[in-house]
Amino acid sequence: MDNTQYKNVFVFAEQRDxxxxxxxxxxxxxxxxxxxxxxxxxxxxLLGKGIADSAKTLIEYGADKVIVVDNDNLKDYIxxxxxxxxxxxxxxxxxxxxxxxATTIGRDLAPRIAARLGTGLTADCTKLEISEDTKEFQMxxxxxxxxxxxxxxxxxxxxxxSTVRPGVMQKCxxxxxxxxxxxxxxxxxxxxxxxxxxxxxxxxxKASVDISEAKILVSGGRGVGCVEGFDKLRELAxxxxxxxxxxxxxxxxxxxxxxxQVGQTGKTVRPDLYFALGISGAIQHLAGMExxxxxxxxxxxxxxxxxxxxxxxxxxxLNAVVxxxxxxxxxxxxx
Amino acid sequence: MNFNLTKTQELFRQMxxxxxxxxxxxxxxxxxxxxxxxxxxxKKMAKLGIFGIPVPKEYGGAGGDNIMYSIAVEELSxxxxxxxxxxxxxTSLCMVPILEFGTEEQKKKYLPKLASGEWIGAFGLTEPxxxxxxxxQQTTAVLDGDEWVLNGNKxxxxxxxxxxxxxxxxxxxxxxxxxxxxxxxxxxxxxxFSVGKQELKMGIRxxxxxxxxxxxxxxxxxxxxxxxxxxxxxxxxxxxxGRIGIAAQALGIAQGxxxxxxxxxxxxxxxxxxxxxxxxxxxxxxxxxxxxxxxxLLVRSAAFKKDEAIKNDRINYSADSAMAKLYASxxxxxxxxxxxxxxxxxxxxxxxxxxxxxxxxxxxxxYEGTSxxxxxxxxxxxxxxx
Amino acid sequence: xxxxVCIKQVPDTTEIRIDPVTKTLMREGVPSxxxxxxxxxxxxxxxxxxxxxxxxxxxxxxxxxxxxMLREAFAMGADRAILLTDRKxxxxxxxxxxxxxxxxxxxxxxxxxxxxxxxxxxxxAQVGPExxxxxxxxxxxxVAGLEYDGKSFTVKKQTEDGYxxxxxEGKGLLTVLASAxxxxxxxxxxxxxxxxxxxxxxxxxxxxxxxxxxxLKGSPTKVVKSFAKELKQPGVIHEVDAEAAVELIINKLKxxxxx
Numbered sequence: 001m002d003n004t005q006y007k008n009v010f011v012f013a014e015q016r017d018x019x020x021x022x023x024x025x026x027x028x029x030x031x032x033x034x035x036x037x038x039x040x041x042x043x044x045x046l047l048g049k050g051i052a053d054s055a056k057t058l059i060e061y062g063a064d065k066v067i068v069v070d071n072d073n074l075k076d077y078i079x080x081x082x083x084x085x086x087x088x089x090x091x092x093x094x095x096x097x098x099x100x101x102a103t104t105i106g107r108d109l110a111p112r113i114a115a116r117l118g119t120g121l122t123a124d125c126t127k128l129e130i131s132e133d134t135k136e137f138q139m140x141x142x143x144x145x146x147x148x149x150x151x152x153x154x155x156x157x158x159x160x161x162s163t164v165r166p167g168v169m170q171k172c173x174x175x176x177x178x179x180x181x182x183x184x185x186x187x188x189x190x191x192x193x194x195x196x197x198x199x200x201x202x203x204x205x206k207a208s209v210d211i212s213e214a215k216i217l218v219s220g221g222r223g224v225g226c227v228e229g230f231d232k233l234r235e236l237a238x239x240x241x242x243x244x245x246x247x248x249x250x251x252x253x254x255x256x257x258x259x260x261q262v263g264q265t266g267k268t269v270r271p272d273l274y275f276a277l278g279i280s281g282a283i284q285h286l287a288g289m290e291x292x293x294x295x296x297x298x299x300x301x302x303x304x305x306x307x308x309x310x311x312x313x314x315x316x317x318l319n320a321v322v323x324x325x326x327x328x329x330x331x332x333x334x335x
Numbered sequence: 336m337n338f339n340l341t342k343t344q345e346l347f348r349q350m351x352x353x354x355x356x357x358x359x360x361x362x363x364x365x366x367x368x369x370x371x372x373x374x375x376x377x378k379k380m381a382k383l384g385i386f387g388i389p390v391p392k393e394y395g396g397a398g399g400d401n402i403m404y405s406i407a408v409e410e411l412s413x414x415x416x417x418x419x420x421x422x423x424x425x426t427s428l429c430m431v432p433i434l435e436f437g438t439e440e441q442k443k444k445y446l447p448k449l450a451s452g453e454w455i456g457a458f459g460l461t462e463p464x465x466x467x468x469x470x471x472q473q474t475t476a477v478l479d480g481d482e483w484v485l486n487g488n489k490x491x492x493x494x495x496x497x498x499x500x501x502x503x504x505x506x507x508x509x510x511x512x513x514x515x516x517x518x519x520x521x522x523x524x525x526x527x528f529s530v531g532k533q534e535l536k537m538g539i540r541x542x543x544x545x546x547x548x549x550x551x552x553x554x555x556x557x558x559x560x561x562x563x564x565x566x567x568x569x570x571x572x573x574x575x576x577g578r579i580g581i582a583a584q585a586l587g588i589a590q591g592x593x594x595x596x597x598x599x600x601x602x603x604x605x606x607x608x609x610x611x612x613x614x615x616x617x618x619x620x621x622x623x624x625x626x627x628x629x630x631x632l633l634v635r636s637a638a639f640k641k642d643e644a645i646k647n648d649r650i651n652y653s654a655d656s657a658m659a660k661l662y663a664s665x666x667x668x669x670x671x672x673x674x675x676x677x678x679x680x681x682x683x684x685x686x687x688x689x690x691x692x693x694x695x696x697x698x699x700x701x702y703e704g705t706s707x708x709x710x711x712x713x714x715x716x717x718x719x720x721x
Numbered sequence: 722x723x724x725x726v727c728i729k730q731v732p733d734t735t736e737i738r739i740d741p742v743t744k745t746l747m748r749e750g751v752p753s754x755x756x757x758x759x760x761x762x763x764x765x766x767x768x769x770x771x772x773x774x775x776x777x778x779x780x781x782x783x784x785x786x787x788x789x790m791l792r793e794a795f796a797m798g799a800d801r802a803i804l805l806t807d808r809k810x811x812x813x814x815x816x817x818x819x820x821x822x823x824x825x826x827x828x829x830x831x832x833x834x835x836x837x838x839x840x841x842x843x844x845x846a847q848v849g850p851e852x853x854x855x856x857x858x859x860x861x862x863x864v865a866g867l868e869y870d871g872k873s874f875t876v877k878k879q880t881e882d883g884y885x886x887x888x889x890e891g892k893g894l895l896t897v898l899a900s901a902x903x904x905x906x907x908x909x910x911x912x913x914x915x916x917x918x919x920x921x922x923x924x925x926x927x928x929x930x931x932x933x934x935x936x937l938k939g940s941p942t943k944v945v946k947s948f949a950k951e952l953k954q955p956g957v958i959h960e961v962d963a964e965a966a967v968e969l970i971i972n973k974l975k976x977x978x979x980x
Contacts, residue, residue, distance in 0.1 A: 111847035115854035120941030123845035145734030150947040157941035195859035199886040313958035320963040350907045384909035397909035
């Protein structure tokens with residue numbers, strides 16, 4: 001394979017119901033750094049139906065070119081339809097790098113395309129960089145439940161592909177004056193391979209904000225004890241304008257739903273403030289929250305690993321502290 | 336000589352450990368507090384075949400061995416001694432005598448129901464005036480045409496009221512002494528049979544312990560277990576096996592209490608450091624774990640011998656199982672008492688499980704032969720007839 | 722119905738610790754377990770067996786020690802177990818792994834292939850979809866529910882903000898979430914029989930393969946470096962009563978301009 005034939009950093013611009021997902025903008029932000037180091041350009045690939053207007057947004061956030069495939073087959077995300085389109089884009093434009101969000105769509109689509117292209121894919125990267133000396137693409141990701149970080153390369157195959165979790169990379173500030181090129185691309189679809197039909201999409205009502213978007217998280221672990229214990233946490237969260245999340249043990253115990261789980265097997269969060277209440281801090285949990293701006297941990301065990309990442313550690317019974325804190329904050333907020 | 340579990344036994348240990356930790360442990364305090372029979376756990380265990388471990392597949396059992404059975408009782412009792420004794424009494428005291436002394440018809444009729452857990456089994460030997468002196472049986476069985484007619488009372492019967500089938504020991508000919516005692520199979524819904532008052536106990540409070548009442552209870556002639564006059568021997572043989580179950584229960588209680596204590600002493604800080612860091616803690620705990628391991632070897636060795644005895648009826652394991660029970664039950668009492676002590680004031684509260692474990696441990700020195708009875712059995716084996 | 726379930730033996734990553742001095746993984750004493758999502762997949766297959774009398778074959782690629790996990794699968798109710806083991810498979814990344822598994826799948830008969838969503842040692846979620854691609858199968862990932870009417874499969878796919886209902890007829894590949902399929906325990910009878918059954922050991926020669934696509938050679942990605950994660954420097958720890966704790970927290974929140 002002649003690697004020099006492959007150029008430019010591509011981003012799969014994931015959209016849902018016509019709305020470009022935040023992770024796509026974050027990836028464009030990262031792609032800008034990579035493209036600058038390689039002296040190449042950033043391409044966003046926008047697939048869907050009636051989505052062409054979003055191309056401008058992608059340019060504002062840093063894409064040099066946007067490849068738009070606007071087609072009835074792409075109205076909803078279905079693996080095979082999207083694979084056919086994205087595969088043909090890759091074959092036509094020969095990118096050096098393709099980035100996907102590590103979402104339920106990106107993690108479904110990327111491996112399918114990697115296998116069709118016969119190239120490598122690195123999942124859930126937390127760091128992407130171009131080596132200074134050799135200009136090689138290095139992808140770093142956690143493995144073994146976050147216990148170990150591994151740097152991975154894809155030296156002899158192109159494109160080099162990776163998925164990145166939402167919230168890991170930083171978006172650029174949008175610039176409405178940025179200029180970019182919009183390219184319409186028309187792939188040939190083989191409908192005989194469209195085996196899966198979408199029957200319905202159901203959004204489950206969530207009054208609360210997704211924990212990976214929350215600015216403040218009140219997170220509970222084994223020390224909370226029970227379902228009722230989380231009521232106190234919810235009250236605290238309400239007062240500080242945050243969301244309630246939890247460690248894996250409370251999800252496994254059925255006390256909290258899976259979408260509230262922070263950690264390697266849950267969500268990666270990076271709030272401004274993270275309360276770790278009765279969370280011992282297993283490495284898999286730390287992997288999902290240690291990048292938080294400020295961590296306040298309360299735990300009865302002073303040797304709990306959570307204290308190693310806490311900005312403020314308090315050895316005390318959370319069930320005694322939380323109600324008092326909630327009352328006090330109510331007064332502070334009223335001022 | 337090989338001290339390792341076989342691959343099958345090891346796979347079984349993993350399963351039963353996970354089951355006990357995930358399904359049994361969360362209910363242990365509740366069933367103790369409420370003195371409630373753990374019906375939901377019994378259903379789950381039935382589904383997995385835990386009620387038929389040493390029963391051959393041809394009779395609906397799992398086709399396992401007595402080592403596996405002892406591991407099951409140990410692991411269940413590590414978290415909940417009540418659950419352990421439900422399985423132990425059912426297996427050792429009801430299914431095994433049918434397996435060893437029953438006719439082919441009796442085995443075919445009763446073992447599939449028992450091994451699948453559809454029926455729980457129980458065993459009635461003890462009477463108000465026949466405890467350690469179990470030959471002083473006052474319950475009588477008289478043959479009347481095609482039926483045996485039973486009259487009398489049994490007390491302290493584990494699984495009473497929950498069981499579908501009872502192995503009952505009764506006097507058929509008082510003039511013959513021990514040789515006038517016979518064994519019978521009584522189904523729970525037999526007219527004339529009823530369950531009396533529940534005992535309120537110190538420990539194993541979730542298990543059912545009650546009186547059995549026989550008031551002209553008529554059972555078919557073919558429900559005689561073994562031969563007429565062989566009942567005392569059947570009872571003693573049954574208890575030889577049962578003691579392995581109780582020894583395993585004691586072992587599990589001891590290990591469970593020690594596990595809790597290791598965890599607690601690592602967390603609990605006094606004088607600025609974890610109490611596990613004090614040498615007194617470490618040395619006492621080292622001694623306790625050593626005793627537990629010794630008890631485990633006695634239990635496994637007795638279970639191994641029982642398995643050997645199935646193939647060769649000249650092998651006698653009475654002393655082995657008596658030693659296992661004597662030692663394991665005394666170790667359980669010692670470990671749980673010290674576990675409470677290590678927990679200090681908290682250990683005396685129901686917030687920590689060692690309080691329950693200490694209460695549960697005591698019964699293992701009493702039932703299926705007190706420690707004194709075990710010493711009699713061991714000494715009898717040692718001295719022979721003197 | 723015949724179902725092929727791909728399972729993997731993994732170290733229980735919740736038990737893994739980093740040596741604070743050498744910064745390396747302490748693997749000693751860490752138990753090997755059946756990957757949780759794969760176990761969920763096996764559970765789904767066994768539920769289909771309970772309902773429709775499906776024949777369930779489990780397959781794994783790994784070292785000979787994976788035998789233990791296959792015995793566990795037997796004891797849970799699997800009918801047949803295959804261990805793909807060969808030096809030629811060593812060092813495989815997800816592409817090479819999925820290539821080998823797809824090769825093995827081609828020599829077997831099945832109506833449905835089930836894999837776990839992802840394995841807890843790698844967390845890639847790639848082998849299932851890549852395998853589906855090699856075999857040209859439709860896939861549904863993140864499966865949280867399944868119905869079968871004798872003709873078509875109706876699948877519930879978990880998404881970030883709800884779920885989708887997808888449908889397909891004929892053969893397909895599903896990647897399953899453990900949280901949706903609470904796996905059953907091994908039965909005692911199953912355990913007793915597990916070691917009497919045969920685990921079929923398949924070397925590479927049992928499948929059709931292009932050597933350049935197997936193992937390390939067939940792996941486009943290379944791990945060039947691995948290292949323990951740097952933990953954040955700890956802040957101050959206070960052992961205080963609840964009132965004092967509240968004061969400390971309030972001060973911290975003020976310092977961070979949160980209140």
